[in-house]
Amino acid sequence: MASPKKKLQGLVAATITPMTEHGEINFSVIGQYVDYLVEEQGVKNIFVNGTTGEGLSLSVSERRQVAEEWVAKGRNKLDQVVIHVGALSLKDSQELARHAAEIGADGIAVIAPFFLKPRNKVRAEELLDGIQDKIPTFQGLKFSDTDLLDFGQCVDQNRQQQFAFLFGVDEQLLSALVMGATGAVGSTYNYMGKKTNQMLEAFERKDFSSALNHQFCIQRFINFVLKLGVRHSDLWVHLSLCTLGSLQALSPFS
Numbered sequence: 588m589a590s591p592k593k594k595l596q597g598l599v600a601a602t603i604t605p606m607t608e609h610g611e612i613n614f615s616v617i618g619q620y621v622d623y624l625v626e627e628q629g630v631k632n633i634f635v636n637g638t639t640g641e642g643l644s645l646s647v648s649e650r651r652q653v654a655e656e657w658v659a660k661g662r663n664k665l666d667q668v669v670i671h672v673g674a675l676s677l678k679d680s681q682e683l684a685r686h687a688a689e690i691g692a693d694g695i696a697v698i699a700p701f702f703l704k705p706r707n708k709v710r711a712e713e714l715l716d717g718i719q720d721k722i723p724t725f726q727g728l729k730f731s732d733t734d735l736l737d738f739g740q741c742v743d744q745n746r747q748q749q750f751a752f753l754f755g756v757d758e759q760l761l762s763a764l765v766m767g768a769t770g771a772v773g774s775t776y777n778y779m780g781k782k783t784n785q786m787l788e789a790f791e792r793k794d795f796s797s798a799l800n801h802q803f804c805i806q807r808f809i810n811f812v813l814k815l816g817v818r819h820s821d822l823w824v825h826l827s828l829c830t831l832g833s834l835q836a837l838s839p840f841s
């Protein structure tokens with residue numbers, strides 16, 4: 588992997604995987620996608636092959652190629668490229684993790700097993716307890732639940748560790764910032780990165796009234812999309828079909 592870097596913080600765009608109309612990965616737009624995120628949205632970290640990128644619907648070979656392309660195109664432009672390597676097969680996951688290291692990704696992320704759910708809720712705070720004894724390279728948590736008590740306890744009980752606490756529910760990010768989130772991973776930072784960065788800046792300068800206005804604005808848009816029944820990645824579907832110039836037009840706040 589690339590040399591150890593500073594803690595992952597700020598916004599991390601969960602990238603979609605651009606496809607052609609024939610169902611093949613459209614590698615040709617990834618370079619432009621990187622430029623768009625950095626220049627138009629002010630987002631310099633990405634999370635590849637996650638839920639938004641539909642990594643679990645891709646073959647291992649496709650996932651490897653997608654990861655390679657993002658790492659290559661993001662070189663000297665992005666701060667951190669995190670590759671999601673979770674899979675239902677442990678061997679696939681291990682292969683993808685090794686591959687991410689070989690190509691120089693900055694980190695990997697792994698979803699917990701999700702097919703057979705335990706009956707009891709497993710709190711993230713319990714998982715973090717002593718985690719570095721088991722995973723010495725553990726860097727942080729992507730928390731995609733709305734249970735802010737659990738999230739707050741994760742932060743509170745790990746103040747001595749330099750973990751990244753990344754929140755994954757974009758419409759509630761402001762509440763998570765109050766509880767100590769150091770950054771966020773999400774689909775909407777693909778097109779509302781600029782707006783969300785304004786919220787982070789307002790929060791940073793303790794202008795909570797402006798931060799709240801930004802959050803409400805973001806919430807209204809996300810709610811609108813959810814009511815339409817459109818997945819956030821579908822908003823991006825014409826990435827592969829149109830030029831990237833049209834992406835800017837998709838942003839409600841451009």
Ligand SMILES: CC(=O)N[C@@H]([C@@H](O)[C@H](O)[C@H](O)CO)[C@@H](O)CC(=O)C(=O)O
Pocket residue numbers: 601602634637638639640731755756757758772773774775809819
């Ligand atoms: C369930 C889901 O897709 N959650 C999104 C959010 O960004 C979500 O789209 C957003 O909060 C709008 O509901 C992210 O947490 C997903 C994500 O980070 C990923 O693609 O791995």
